[in-house]
Amino acid sequence: MIRILVVDDEPQLLRALRVNLRARHYEVAVAASGTEALREAGAWHFDLVLLDLGLPDLEGVEVIHGLRGWTQIPIIVLSGRAGSMDKVEALEAGADDYVTKPFGIEELLARIKAVSRRVHVRDAALVVQVGEHTVDLVAKLEPEPARPRHLITEPGMGYRFQP
Amino acid sequence: MARGRLRIYLGAAPGVGKTYAMLSEGRRRAERGTDVVVGFVECHDRARTLALLDGLEVIPRRVVTYRGAEFTELDVDAVLARAPEVALIDELAHTNVPGGAAEKRWQDVERLLEAGIDVVSTVNVQHLESMNDVVEKITGIPQRETVPDEVVRRADQVELVDMSPEALRRRMAHGNVYAAEKIDAALSNYFRVGNLTALRELALLWVAGKVDDQLARYRDDHGIAGTWEARERIVIALTGGPEGVTLIRRATRIAARSKGADLLAVHVTRSDGLSGSRPARLARQREIVEGLGGTYHQVVGDDVPRALLEFARAVNATQLVLGVSRRGRLAQMLSPGVGMVTTAMSGSIDVHMVTHEQARQGHKRPVRDPGLAPGRRAWAWTLSVLGLPLLTFLLYQARDGLTLPSDILFYLAAVVGIALVGGLWPAMFTAVIGFLLLNFYFTPPIGLLTVAEPENLIALVVFVLVGFGVSAVVDRAARRSREALRLHADSEVLFGLAGNVLRGEHAVGSLLERLRETFGLVSVTLLERPASGSGWQVVATVGGRPCTSPQDGDTEIPISDGLALALRGRTPAAADRRILEAFAAQAAGALRQQRLAAEAERTRPLEEADRMRTALLSAVSHDLRTPLSSAKAAVDSLHGSEIDWSDEDRAELLDTAAQSLDRLDRLVANLLDMSRLQVGALGIAARPLALDEVVPRALDEIGPSAEGVLVQVPHELPPVEADPALLERVLVNVVSNALRYGPPGRPVLVTASAHGDRVELRVIDRGPGIPLADRDRVFLPFQRLDDRDNHTGVGLGLALARGLTEAMGGELVPEDTPGGGLTMTVSLHIHPGD
Secondary structure, three states, rough: OEEEEEEEEHHHHHHHHHHHHHHHOOEEEEOHHHHHHHHHHHHHOOOOEEEEEEEOOOOOOHHHHHOOOOOOOOEEEEEOOOOHHHHHHHHOOOOOEEEEEOOOOOHHEEEEHHHHHHHHHHHHHHHEEEEEEEEEEOOOOOOOOOOOOOEEEEEOOOEEEEE | OOOOOOOEEEEEOOOOOOHHHHHHHHHHHHHHHOOOOEEEOOOOOOOOHHHOOOOEEEEEOHHHHEEEEEEOOOOHHHHHHOOOOEEEEOOOEEEEOOOOOEEHHHHHHHHHHHHOOEEEEEHHHHHHHHHHHHHHHHOOOOOOOOOOOHHHOOOOOEEEEEHHHHHHHHHHHHHOOOOOOHHHHHHHHHOOOOHHHHHHHHHHHHHHHHHHHHHHHHHHHHHOOOOOOOOOOEEEEEEOOHHHHHHHHHHHHHHOOOHHHOOEEEEEEEOOOOOOOOOOHHHHHHHHHOOOOOOOEEEOOOOOHHHHHHHHOOOOOOOOOOOOOOOOHHHHOOOOOOHHHHHHHHOOEEEEEEOOOOOOOOOOOOOOOOOHHHHHHHHHHHHHHHHHHHHHHHHOOOOOOOHHHHHHHHHHHHHHHHHHHHHHHHHHHHHHHHHHHHHHHHOOOOOOOOOOOOHHHHHHHHHHHHHHHHHHHHHHHHHHHHHHHHHHHHHHHHHHHHHHOOOOOOOHHHHHHHHHHHHOOEEEEEEOOOOOOOOOOOEEEOOOOOOOEEEEEOOEEEEOOOOEEEEEEEOHHHHHHHHHHHHHHHHHHHHHHHHHHHHHHHHHHHHHHHHHHHHHHHHHHHHHHHHHHHHHHHHHHHOOOOOOOOOOHHHHHHHHHHHHHHHHHHHHHHHHHHOOOOOOOOOOEEEEHHHHHHHHHHHHHHHHHHOOOOOEEOOOOOOOEEHHHHHHHHHHHHHHHHHHOOOOOOOOEEEEEOOOOOEEEEOOOOOOOOOOOHHOOOHOOOOOOOOOOOOOOHHHHHHHHHHHHHOOHHHHHEEOOOOEEEEEEHHHHHOOOO
């Protein structure tokens, strides 16, 4: 099940989105402020974030920066700001899509699907099948990167794999 | 037996600390060994007051039963029986419950005083009989308990217990005055800052009156007459000599002795520039004076004492500080110095002659121009006409011992002397006359205007030529030195002018004032002729009646086509023209600068407005879009058919849509009202209105969130004059605001009470309150300028509430709720009735 974090300070919108997304079998968590959003995102693994820009404590763009510091999860911005500078700023900061309020619920759902699809393709490309081995390029290759045990650099040889 | 002494602590209002002060005094006296008892103290359960009572002997109160209720009163007989040295008795103005010996407590106190017991008591200013009417007018509450002024006035000592209204309200807010649950009632009835300030003023005035009496009595007793002196203004005359610093210091000391004295330094520039002053030194002294808070002035005048005194009188000076003359004893015998003349002419101004190290050392004063002063020229002519016959007579007497060359040399000396005194023309005249006299009396044939010997003729001709030459040279030198002095004087003025500009005093007015002062003019006007019109306009003017056109003044100085300076008062010498033009150019520059600054100032609000408008648009669009998007999301979902909604989900979505649309509706209504209010298109239908009808309607309008609001609006309040629909909107906004900020569990309270011709409706919350500095800002519409806050809206609510209230002739004022929070007071006129 896809887990979505909805961040907005308008309780009615949170309510409408929660009902809608649940009905379409998404798992939904809500946050009413930027700090709450960052805390939730750190505590749980989400597959997608719906984010309002005008939050009472942090600017939405700051929240994007905060998330992008450690995760690549897709972020869709939901905002009443319709200026192109606002859009550029949010997308530059690392948002994956930008939906202006008021929006059609069908459109939002379609965009959620589209963004999720792109992410799946991206994730898939990082898992490489080499003969009988499956290499997950996202996963950490060495348990202790400071003291590598499997992928060793040797003078005159380059990289050597030691199972 | 000696009568006891009465000491009264007078306060402006309950809670300022009278009882506390009284008990503190009682304790102090008891600690010193005086026999002190507490006759009657009302502690109002104030903890700190109660603590003071600890350890003092308290006389038990008398219990009186009146109409079935029990009251406790001061037991005078018990106190008399106990016979202490000092009795502490609170509330002098108290009216006893009927049944006792005395009607009023002050009568009980009288008995104690007569018995020789000292009494310390307290009274509030509103209980003084003479204050009764005033206090009722201020507070709207008639005082039933009063004490005759005479009783308090006769007290041996009256001490004011003072506290600022803000501090008293703070004390009350902390629960130090009344128990917390009583606070709101006390607040709305009595403890408004306005009330407290007025009462405090009454108390202060009353005590001041008493103090005045005491002072008058003291002065009568000690035979003190005379008044306090008026403000001192001290003028320092600076010559530009090194002694100036000493004079300034001395004047500062004089100023320090009399409070608030003004210090003015003045330097008289002579129009002939002969003051011998050093601009650099003057500039330094000017800095010192200005550093000491004084001002520096420069005036032009040939007669130094007169100019000095004119200036001193013009500024209303009381004292004048002068240096003792720097000239030697001999020079002083020949002519009285500036100091002497000034002292003789000073009239009511005190003149201080200050000695200094430079006194009597003489100073190099530039030699006066020999050629041009009219007096000197006349003197030279006289010398020539009278001196030549005398010289001729003396030489004629001595002709046996002197030869012609010696005679010629004597005449030549006379010519040079006269040239030095009177310049070219008297000297040339002397030379010609000398030639004729020599010819007539000293060259053979004597007695005839003929010369026998060619050698003598040559000598005489050479004499005349030399005489002419010397006259010309001496005259030219005199002219040069005069010009140099003139330039010196000019440069001194220009130096001061440059100093002004550098000091940043480039305001046109100050420049014109300096010009006026320097040349002793009546008025100076800067005129401008706009490019379009033909008439002149006054741009800036100082001094007396301004000139309306350049021709109007005594002197006109054109600056450019459209700009001119007009001077009134006297015509400055042609030589001053250069300086005047420099002033004019400076004034034009200053004017230009001032206009550029003004222009920059004008565009700033425009930029600001532009920025505001952008921010505002984003705020309004946010506030409109937010509920719209929730509603749209909810309705869209219901509309789409692909999902089979459960009843529960359907209900929730419908509720979301309804609430969002309500919010939108409120916002749009507020926006419309606000715009109507701003264009003045609001129809007001004021009619008598009972508040207890409107308040419930407003709460209904707010909806379920208003269920917890406590309403204490008495039914018997007089009707107010208001428009029901508008008042409802005011209340909806104010109460919504209170609900938004009030913490859960501390319900919002709505109370109402009548004060004079107004009814005050208070909406009291226990939220965070608003800092004093932001009180006015919350009433500005659209004060929120971003989309970050979903709760305050664009700040229309309170702005609208105030606007509507004022449109109905009322007031909406925020105050602190005692104990924390905000109280919004809507004050409306009572309907006058038919």
